[in-house]
Every structure is written in structure tokens, then in C-alpha cells.
Amino acid sequence: MGRSFVRSLVCAGSIAALAAACSGTTGPNGTGAVSLSLATGSGTVSPDVRPSFSLTQTNGSNSLVIDSAMVVLRKIELEAQDGTCPGTGSPTEGDGCEEFEAGPVLVSLPLDGTVDQAVSVNAPAGTYDKLQFQVHAPTADSADQAFVTDHPAYDSVSLRVVGSYNGNPFTFTSHLDAEQEVELNPALVVDGSSTSTNVTLHVDVSTWFVAPDSSLIDPSTALRGQPNQGVVTANIEHSMHAFEDDNHDGEADH
Numbered sequence: 642m643g644r645s646f647v648r649s650l651v652c653a654g655s656i657a658a659l660a661a662a663c664s665g666t667t668g669p670n671g672t673g674a675v676s677l678s679l680a681t682g683s684g685t686v687s688p689d690v691r692p693s694f695s696l697t698q699t700n701g702s703n704s705l706v707i708d709s710a711m712v713v714l715r716k717i718e719l720e721a722q723d724g725t726c727p728g729t730g731s732p733t734e735g736d737g738c739e740e741f742e743a744g745p746v747l748v749s750l751p752l753d754g755t756v757d758q759a760v761s762v763n764a765p766a767g768t769y770d771k772l773q774f775q776v777h778a779p780t781a782d783s784a785d786q787a788f789v790t791d792h793p794a795y796d797s798v799s800l801r802v803v804g805s806y807n808g809n810p811f812t813f814t815s816h817l818d819a820e821q822e823v824e825l826n827p828a829l830v831v832d833g834s835s836t837s838t839n840v841t842l843h844v845d846v847s848t849w850f851v852a853p854d855s856s857l858i859d860p861s862t863a864l865r866g867q868p869n870q871g872v873v874t875a876n877i878e879h880s881m882h883a884f885e886d887d888n889h890d891g892e893a894d895h
Contacts, residue, residue: 674837675829676761677717677772680891681710681750681846694753695804696846703857707752707804710846713777713788713795715744716820719764719840720771722828727767745777745788747795750844756889766833772840772883775820776800800877802849806859813860817874823883841886849876 681696696707721727751757778799779785779792789796800815823842831838850858850873863873884893 672763672765673831673833674761675719675764675831676837676839678756678839678841678886678889679748679750680756680841680843680886681752681754696752698847698850698857700855700857703807703859705804705806705850705857705860707802707846709801709803710750710752710844711747711801712750712844713745713747713779713799714774715746715777716773716775717744718773719769719829720773720822722768722770727765727831745779745785747788747792750846752846754891756841756886756891761837764831766831768828768830770825770828771822772825772842773820773822774842776817776877778816778818802860804860806857806861811860813863813873815874815877816865817877819878823881825883825885827885829885837887838885839887839889840883841889841891842881842883843891845880848880849873851876 698705698707776799778797779788779795780797781789795801797816798814799817800813802811802813804811804813825840829838829840850860850863852858852869852872858869858873860873861867863869886892887894
């Protein structure tokens with residue numbers, strides 16, 4: 642797996658709103674619809690009957706419950722396999738070709754096994770082998786000002802987890818601001834036909850608060866300046882992978 646994390650989206654503030662505002666089917670000649678979805682597990686639960694759900698982990702006498710996991714994303718892009726952008730022939734120069742959105746936007750990771758479609762773009766026919774993205778800690782600068790006004794709790798915060806550890810409530814926040822990329826293996830082929838393609842970005846939240854010896858980490862010990870900050874940050878950065886998932890089941894098609 643390549644280095645992991647996220648850039649973003651820009652239609653509205655939630656996955657449902659983004660899907661309604663941005664989704665598409667097929668584009669003009671020479672392009673094909675590519676959607677991006679988010680998942681934390683296999684898509685075993687219908688979004689239409691989604692229950693209230695928490696992720697519970699136990700190890701020995703310790704118990705961790707995650708009730709919600711929110712992430713600020715921006716600049717999600719596809720990068721072409723041969724280093725040039727389909728349709729233009731221009732070099733990617735590390736900037737990607739097809740941008741899903743510019744962001745920032747706040748999204749809720751689906752903890753219940755569903756696969757949530759976020760956005761869709763009409764991408765030029767070609768082969769794409771990387772999904773570039775950033776997890777972003779917004780600031781009060783001009784690019785982030787409107788977002789911070791709407792979401793003041795996320796000023797300089799890119800990730801927020803709410804739950805309990807051994808029955809004690811916690812709110813974990815991260816200031817991670819990391820621009821990275823995930824390899825698509827096998828590569829994603831957009832053939833320009835009427836067939837739409839979906840890429841699922843899978844986030845294994847269950848690995849975030851787990852120590853190298855498999856014991857659970859108290860999230861309060863992973864806040865900024867605390868002894869487990871580096872371990873949890875590394876876990877988050879390595880918890881994502883992307884794959885083609887045209888049937889939206891949270892599993893790689895190939």
C-alpha cells in the first residue's frame with residue numbers, strides 16, 4: 642500500500658448531500674463516470690435501513706467504543722498511470738488529473754458496514770493508478786475561512802472521534818495535515834463507454850487506537866503532546882487503501 646490520506650470535495654457538508662449534489666452517470670464522448678465512495682467495512686448493511694451503530698473493540702479488561710469518526714478532506718484526485726493526463730497529454734507533475742473536489746468538506750465515516758458514495762466526475766478515458774488526497778486541518782486563512790465559520794470546532798482540527806474508553810467518554814482530535822496518495826492496484830480503467838466506475842476509499846478505523854502489541858490505546862493518551870500521539874497518527878496514516886468497487890460492497894472487485 643502507498644502512503645495514505647486525503648484531499649477533498651466541495652458541494653456541501655455531508656456524504657449524503659455530496660452524493661445528491663454531485664453524482665452523475667456517463668459523460669460526453671471519450672469520458673466515463675467515476676464515483677468515489679467511503680467505507681470502513683464490507684457493505685453488508687443497506688443505507689436505506691441504516692441502524693444507529695458504534696464500533697466496539699475489546700482487549701482483555703479494556704473496551705473502546707467509537708460512536709462517530711469525522712474527517713476533513715480536500716483535493717481528492719486521480720493520477721494517470723503513464724504520468725500524462727488523458728485527454729490533454731499534459732504531465733501530471735504530482736498534481737493529479739481528475740479532481741473530485743477542492744474542499745475542504747467535513748465527512749462522517751460510515752461505521753456500520755455501509756458504502757457511502759461521496760462524489761462523481763466524468764473522467765477522460767484512460768488508465769489511472771493512484772488516488773491522491775489530503776486530510777486537512779483548516780485554518781482561518783482565506784481558503785478555509787468559510788469552512789471554519791461553519792465548523793468552528795474544526796479550526797486546526799482535521800479529525801474528530803467521539804466515543805468512550807472503559808466507560809469514560811472521550812473526544813479525540815487530530816491536527817494531522819498530510820498530503821498523500823494511495824495506489825490503485827490493479828489500475829482503474831475508464832473506457833469512455835456507458836459503464837460507470839466506482840472507487841472505494843476504505844478506512845480501517847478499528848486500527849487507529851491499537852498499539853504495536855495489539856493492546857488498546859486510551860485515546861486521551863494520543864492527543865497532541867501525549868505519549869501515544871505518534872503511534873495513533875501513524876495508524877491513521879496507514880489505515881486507508883483504495884480499490885475498484887463497482888458493486889459498492891466494500892470489497893475489491895479484482
